[in-house]
Amino acid sequence: MAALSLLGTALWGFAQGLVGSNFAQIGADSGAMIVVSLIATAASALLVYYFRRRSSAAERAASWRALWRMSTWGWIALAVIACLTFNALIGGFAQQRGIEMTPTNMVLGDAIRAYPVALLIFAMGLAPAYEELLFRRVLFGRLWAAGRPWLGLALSSAAFALLHEPPGLSASHGWSMLLLWAVYGFMSLCFGWVYYRSGSLWAAYAAHAINNLIAVAAVLASS
Incomplete structure (x- = not known):
């Protein structure tokens, strides 16, 4: 989950840099960070679900x-x-x-x-x-x-x-x-x-x- 969060944050920053956003604008977008956290947690849950003890x-x-x-x-x-x-x-x-x-x-x-x-x-x-x-x-x-x-x-x-x-x-x-x-x-x-x-x-x-x-x-x- 931590790795996916870091990757998502880096990709978001890279994408915003390409469109010309400055550092302050990127850092202020808390909504994007929430979306990154949601995706990272959901993906981690699916991974754990795959390795769960089968019932x-x-x-x-x-x-x-x-x-x-x-x-x-x-x-x-x-x-x-x-x-x-x-x-x-x-x-x-x-x-x-x-x-x-x-x-x-x-x-x-x-x-x-x-x-x-x-x-x-x-x-x-x-x-x-x-x-x-x-x-x-x-x-x-x-x-x-x-x-x-x-x-x-x-x-x-x-x-x-x-x-x-x-x-x-x-x-x-x-x-x-x-x-x-x-x-x-x-x-x-x-x-x-x-x-x-x-x-x-x-x-x-x-x-x-x-x-x-x-x-x-x-x-x-x-x-």
Whole structure:
């Protein structure tokens, strides 16, 4: 995803240079960067989908049935509430300690507010699809199938946190980064638990999408 984003950005800059745009004009086009991010994430999701652990027809049918059980939606609601509560607790702790938490994906706050539809497509459609396939189906799912679900939860959650706030590339550092790792790691644990309890990747996807929708609504409401 990072490689495709860099390639898309370079191609965009090259194309704009050919038509005579200056550096300031190229850098100011946040809409183009959002499109590049959407394409990079969608292509990465398709790649992960190709290498996923294949499911049988019976497993797919069982997963779909599980999505419509009341207990599954109970787990989804519990996961979302747990994520929101944990985020609030971490945010309160950071505020008391004077720690400024700046998630990397919030650096593009102005662009997010300018293109809310693109943001919704990314936050509720592409990002959850890519991340649930990679972290739940591939990483956690393979260890779950090997009889090591707790190891799968731990490793997939650590990877989830590191992808969202990569060391050296993140907008945060020090305690701020550690707290953001805790937020993302806990979020991944919740989504993985929903998948484990329900047996449906659709359930984990729904929890992830709802959580992102609430985050997007908060960003847009603050504009």
